[in-house]
Amino acid sequence: MASPFRFKSFRTRILVFFLGLLVLVQAAVFISVNTASIKSARFQIDDALKITAGVFGRIMTEREARLLEAARLLSGDFAFKEAYATRDRSTILSALDNHRMRIRADVMTLVSMDGKVVADTLHPEKTGGEFGLKDLVSSAEDSEFGEAASVVFIDGKPYQMVVVPLLVPMPDAWICIGFLIDDRFVQELKSLTQTQVSLLRDSQDGTSVIASTLPFFGREALKAAFRADAPPQMEMVLGGDKFVSFAVPISHGKDKVTTLLQRSLDEALSPYKRLKSALILLFALGLALSVAGGVLMARTVTRPVRDLASGVKRIYEGNYSEPVKVEQEDEIGKLAGSFNHMLKGLIERDRVRSLLGKVVSSAIAEELLKKEIELGGEEREVTILFSDLRGFTTLCERHTPQEILSFLNYYFTRISSVIEANGGVVDKYIGDAVMALFGAPLKNEDDAARSVRTALGMRQALIELNTEFEAKGLPRLSLGVGVNTATVVAGNMGSTTRLNYTVIGDGVNLASRLEGLSKKYGVEIIVSASTRALAPGFVYRELDTVRVKGKSEPVGIYEPVGEAGDVEDAVIKEIVSYHEGLKLYRERRWDPARKMFRALSEKNPACALYAIYEERSRELIENPPPAGWDGTTVFHEK
Amino acid sequence: MLKKTGIILFAAFVAAHSCPAFAGSIEFSVNDGKGKPVADAVVYAVPRDGAPSPAPGKAMIDQIDKEFVGYVTPIEKGTMVSFPNHDKLRHHVYSFSEAKRFEIPLYTGTPANPVVFDKPGVVVLGCNIHDWMSAYVFVSETPHFSTASDAGRGRIENIPAGEYDVSVWHPRLKSSSKPAPLRVKVADEGASKADFQVALQNVWKAWRAPAASGNGYR
Numbered sequence A: 001m002a003s004p005f006r007f008k009s010f011r012t013r014i015l016v017f018f019l020g021l022l023v024l025v026q027a028a029v030f031i032s033v034n035t036a037s038i039k040s041a042r043f044q045i046d047d048a049l050k051i052t053a054g055v056f057g058r059i060m061t062e063r064e065a066r067l068l069e070a071a072r073l074l075s076g077d078f079a080f081k082e083a084y085a086t087r088d089r090s091t092i093l094s095a096l097d098n099h100r101m102r103i104r105a106d107v108m109t110l111v112s113m114d115g116k117v118v119a120d121t122l123h124p125e126k127t128g129g130e131f132g133l134k135d136l137v138s139s140a141e142d143s144e145f146g147e148a149a150s151v152v153f154i155d156g157k158p159y160q161m162v163v164v165p166l167l168v169p170m171p172d173a174w175i176c177i178g179f180l181i182d183d184r185f186v187q188e189l190k191s192l193t194q195t196q197v198s199l200l201r202d203s204q205d206g207t208s209v210i211a212s213t214l215p216f217f218g219r220e221a222l223k224a225a226f227r228a229d230a231p232p233q234m235e236m237v238l239g240g241d242k243f244v245s246f247a248v249p250i251s252h253g254k255d256k257v258t259t260l261l262q263r264s265l266d267e268a269l270s271p272y273k274r275l276k277s278a279l280i281l282l283f284a285l286g287l288a289l290s291v292a293g294g295v296l297m298a299r300t301v302t303r304p305v306r307d308l309a310s311g312v313k314r315i316y317e318g319n320y321s322e323p324v325k326v327e328q329e330d331e332i333g334k335l336a337g338s339f340n341h342m343l344k345g346l347i348e349r350d351r352v353r354s355l356l357g358k359v360v361s362s363a364i365a366e367e368l369l370k371k372e373i374e375l376g377g378e379e380r381e382v383t384i385l386f387s388d389l390r391g392f393t394t395l396c397e398r399h400t401p402q403e404i405l406s407f408l409n410y411y412f413t414r415i416s417s418v419i420e421a422n423g424g425v426v427d428k429y430i431g432d433a434v435m436a437l438f439g440a441p442l443k444n445e446d447d448a449a450r451s452v453r454t455a456l457g458m459r460q461a462l463i464e465l466n467t468e469f470e471a472k473g474l475p476r477l478s479l480g481v482g483v484n485t486a487t488v489v490a491g492n493m494g495s496t497t498r499l500n501y502t503v504i505g506d507g508v509n510l511a512s513r514l515e516g517l518s519k520k521y522g523v524e525i526i527v528s529a530s531t532r533a534l535a536p537g538f539v540y541r542e543l544d545t546v547r548v549k550g551k552s553e554p555v556g557i558y559e560p561v562g563e564a565g566d567v568e569d570a571v572i573k574e575i576v577s578y579h580e581g582l583k584l585y586r587e588r589r590w591d592p593a594r595k596m597f598r599a600l601s602e603k604n605p606a607c608a609l610y611a612i613y614e615e616r617s618r619e620l621i622e623n624p625p626p627a628g629w630d631g632t633t634v635f636h637e638k
Numbered sequence B: 001m002l003k004k005t006g007i008i009l010f011a012a013f014v015a016a017h018s019c020p021a022f023a024g025s026i027e028f029s030v031n032d033g034k035g036k037p038v039a040d041a042v043v044y045a046v047p048r049d050g051a052p053s054p055a056p057g058k059a060m061i062d063q064i065d066k067e068f069v070g071y072v073t074p075i076e077k078g079t080m081v082s083f084p085n086h087d088k089l090r091h092h093v094y095s096f097s098e099a100k101r102f103e104i105p106l107y108t109g110t111p112a113n114p115v116v117f118d119k120p121g122v123v124v125l126g127c128n129i130h131d132w133m134s135a136y137v138f139v140s141e142t143p144h145f146s147t148a149s150d151a152g153r154g155r156i157e158n159i160p161a162g163e164y165d166v167s168v169w170h171p172r173l174k175s176s177s178k179p180a181p182l183r184v185k186v187a188d189e190g191a192s193k194a195d196f197q198v199a200l201q202n203v204w205k206a207w208r209a210p211a212a213s214g215n216g217y218r
Helices: A010-076 A078-085 A089-102 A134-141 A183-193 A216-225 A265-316 A331-359 A362-370 A392-398 A401-421 A447-472 A506-518 A529-534 A569-586 A590-603 A608-622 B002-017
Strands: A107-112 A117-120 A148-154 A157-167 A171-180 A196-203 A206-212 A233-238 A241-251 A256-264 A376-390 A425-430 A433-438 A478-494 A499-504 A525-528 A538-547 A555-563 B024-031 B042-047 B058-060 B072-076 B079-082 B091-096 B101-107 B115-117 B121-127 B130-140 B145-147 B153-159 B162-169 B182-186 B191-197
Touching (some): A010 A089, A010 A148, A010 A157, A010 A171, A010 A183, A010 A241, A010 A256, A010 A265, A078 B091, A089 A107, A089 A117, A107 A157, A134 A148, A134 A157, A134 A171, A183 A196, A206 A216, A241 A265, A256 A265, A331 A362, A362 A425, A376 A401, A376 A447, A376 A506, A392 A401, A401 A447, A425 A499, A433 A447, A447 A525, A447 A529, A447 A538, A447 A555, A478 A506, A478 A529, A499 A506, A506 A525, A506 A555, A525 A529, A569 A590, A569 A608, A590 A608, B024 B042, B024 B162, B024 B182, B042 B072, B042 B130, B042 B153, B072 B079, B072 B145, B091 B130, B145 B153, B182 B191
Parallel strands (some): B058 B079, B072 B130
Antiparallel strands (some): A107 A117, A107 A171, A148 A157, A157 A171, A196 A206, A196 A256, A233 A241, A241 A256, A376 A433, A376 A478, A478 A499, A525 A555, A538 A555, B042 B145, B042 B162, B091 B121, B121 B130, B162 B182
């Protein structure tokens, strides 16, 4: 998700998404409306121009028809014929003028059949000269009824002109009648069609604007922009305004006359411009509303999410006291509900865990919680430590069970702390006895050394305890500790519904036996040869080689004296001479051995071991054993 | 009775003017140069050796069904022409032609006084209230004339032998290309020939609309 558009906040993302969507939709609407508007405006203009062109054509035709009718009427007018027959120019001229005024025409000319002007209302003084509009007359001569109509120029001014023969009753002269085409005419057309109308003359001298509804500057621009050979429909910019133009040719003679009908595109677009600004306003309004609504919405969506997140953070930090408060009933509410449910589970689990830690050792609790709890175990090398309180029975006789329980708890707390301090695990309390494990469930390289150190620590703790007890007037207690390292089965044992993490095997029994033997050898701690081998960092005193009940193999047993280096030289010297005595003893040289043990015993009467071996040597001297004697002591009782 | 007397008088008039007893004739034809016969063309012969004695008579141009009867009527100078109106409505016959200007204001029946055409030339007749009505009167100085039939042919009878300038006229004759007179010799007996080719031009008449009120009146 290495996108450049990454918003950290959920709220921002929602906002950006919705606003983006809005802008996109609005932009699409805007663009399509705009395009459609312009298109539609153009269509409308095109249509309007075509209609106007039709109207214009119709108007021109009607004017022409009016002129023709007037001319025909005159042609048949008997009074005019009489006037004409007088051959009197003034009479003819005034008759012409009279008729011209009847129909509000602008020019009227009578031309003889051979093309000479008889009378001309525009030039009253002129007579007998050549008539200028030869083309008009010749096209009348070529027509079926001797009539013709055209836009012509007289003195540079455009006229819509018709010519018909004067019938007396046969053609005897040409009657020409014309309307001036001027600004008034195009203005009328404009007021009729709302279209700009311009008449352009394209002659050898160039383009000129004959008449136009455009303002002056527009005419000048038009003159420059107009091309007679351009297609009828085109667009041109006049005075900054864009015009759609439609050209209608009205005269094809030497002087090409074109009517240009024009509509302003900007004007046609003005309603769309209003629509456009309305759209922009709506867009702005929509955007503002969307921002407001989006912020509000995002807040309602994200606030519970943030509440949830902060709740989760609280719980992560271990504060279970407050559940997450989300009062919604939507998905977020459901999530919060589930989360609170999970929180309950967590609280429950934590409670179980702490309880478990108290019921079993915390290491075992961890081990149990770590994985699926199932019956069965694994073989592993474990050092087992058994400790037992001596003289406890006597204590029980003198005190109430309540006192004994609190006393025991105090004792166990101290002893257990020594075990845990050395990385051991209290497996169980059995009455006044403690069973501790080193190497299960967690393994350390120096499990054996840890167990020996624990045993020594326990002995030291007891000394301290005894000092306290003495102060309280309680009896002194002594300790018996057995330590053995062996491969045993470690795991969950019991029924499927109730089980213990513990170790089982011969090695466990041996540790227990060794603890039991300690009293017999007058020592507090007995360590088996296997443990001693694994914990070489201590000074040991060899006690014996024993064959305990239920075990065929003899086991060497030792008493740890202390950490190597911590033991005084005198003690070491004593141990050395003891080990020499033990050697003599095993070599069946019981006499010297006995003397040696006696000497040691006299020197250190507190150590019962020397007395034991002196006594054993004396017995062996009296009752020598059979030849296969190997110095092993056999214990039959438990 | 009166009619009979008229006929006898007319016969006497013809007899008095028909000498000399021997006379020839001119057979003529007129076409438009494209082989099309030109009807109503007037062909007239002017004797080269002096004007013939005129013998004007009488002629009639009727108006029937709002038309002049006879599109072209050649007459000799001095002829009295009457314009009997056979329609039930009035006509107003006029002419502004140089050869004869006259006007018979709205009238019915036959006007009391016939019109004397005393100048040679072409007289175009019209009716003031019926624009389309038009007819030509060709006023000839010579008594030797005739009009071409629809086949473009005709014959000028009773021409005394001699040399004649034979000309042609037609209402649509293009003035710019009027053919020169033909010199024709006429013998006492037999027919001489005169063939013309003429160029015609368009002449516009007022248009007669189909009768708005049907044939209810004339």
